[in-house]
Amino acid sequence: MVKVIMHGCNGHMGRVITGLAEKDEDIEIVAGIDPFDDGHNKYPVFSSVAECDIAADVIIDFASAKAEDALLDYCVEKQIPVVVCTTGLSEEQINKVRSSACKVAVLKSANMSLGINMLFKLLQDAAKVLVPAGFDIEIVEKHHNQKLDAPSGTALALADAIKEVVGDEYYYKYDRSQVHEKRDPKEIGISAVRGGTIVGVHDVIFAGEDEVIEFTHTAYSKSVFAKGAIEAAKFLAGKPAGMYDMSDVIASR
Numbered sequence: 001m002v003k004v005i006m007h008g009c010n011g012h013m014g015r016v017i018t019g020l021a022e023k024d025e026d027i028e029i030v031a032g033i034d035p036f037d038d039g040h041n042k043y044p045v046f047s048s049v050a051e052c053d054i055a056a057d058v059i060i061d062f063a064s065a066k067a068e069d070a071l072l073d074y075c076v077e078k079q080i081p082v083v084v085c086t087t088g089l090s091e092e093q094i095n096k097v098r099s100s101a102c103k104v105a106v107l108k109s110a111n112m113s114l115g116i117n118m119l120f121k122l123l124q125d126a127a128k129v130l131v132p133a134g135f136d137i138e139i140v141e142k143h144h145n146q147k148l149d150a151p152s153g154t155a156l157a158l159a160d161a162i163k164e165v166v167g168d169e170y171y172y173k174y175d176r177s178q179v180h181e182k183r184d185p186k187e188i189g190i191s192a193v194r195g196g197t198i199v200g201v202h203d204v205i206f207a208g209e210d211e212v213i214e215f216t217h218t219a220y221s222k223s224v225f226a227k228g229a230i231e232a233a234k235f236l237a238g239k240p241a242g243m244y245d246m247s248d249v250i251a252s253r
Contacts, residue, residue: 001025001026002028002058002237003030003058004029004056005030005031005032005033005060006062007061007062007063007082008061008067008086009045010034010045013225014062016222017062017229026234030055031045031054032045049070058080058082061083062085065149068089068096068097069093069096072097075104080104082236088148088153098243105239105240105242106242107232107235109245111153112225113228115219116202117250119158119202119215119217124162124165127166134185134208135213136183136189137204138190139155139204141192141201142192142200143198144195147194151174151192152200158204159172159190170186171188172187173189199219199221201217
């Protein structure tokens with residue numbers, strides 16, 4: 001059985017993962033990290049990762065970006081693999097994730113769902129054909145009104161996947177409200193919508209002359225991300241130092 005520390009255990013995703021783990025015979029959450037705790041968890045909860053003295057095989061990280069640096073230091077020191085699901089990391093923090101992966105196993109994904117990770121490959125195949133034919137690329141992401149970061153990490157990951165095949169001359173355009181000029185063909189437009197309880201919708205639009213092709217992924221429940229995080233934790237436990245992603249999890253199945 002894989003023993004897990006849940007970083008951000010009392011956040012929404014932490015609670016969903018805790019509920020799913022209780023029904024999974026192959027995984028057990030042995031400790032949680034969260035500055036706010038009402039005592040409802042069946043496992044001990046520590047206010048900071050530095051206080052945690054419970055042995056574990058892997059950490060699942062669904063917490064605030066401001067806690068990321070301390071978490072990575074802890075994982076390297078204790079040699080505990082970590083599944084990084086937290087979004088909104090700064091460029092410096094992303095670099096720290098990469099450098100930490102040289103010392104301990106790290107799996108990072110902006111979105112843990114199987115569907116989104118399959119979409120990355122589909123978009124690259126589409127871009128290879130459509131972009132040379134003059135199609136414009138737009139990404140519209142929609143999330144609930146409590147989400148702090150915009151655009152979403154998933155939207156950026158989708159754009160990154162496309163940019164890998166279309167070239168570095170393409171760049172991201174986040175806001176056109178103050179720019180009164182026609183669209184640059186090299187733009188990858190990214191727009192964010194925040195409202196209600198939308199779990200997550202990502203539309204990728206390839207707009208050409210007289211035709212439009214759209215790829216849409218809709219998450220109806222956060223359990224899709226929780227299930228992916230649990231599977232990632234099972235995969236990462238015992239792995240040597242290195243950078244992993246959900247494609248490695250998918251390939252191992």
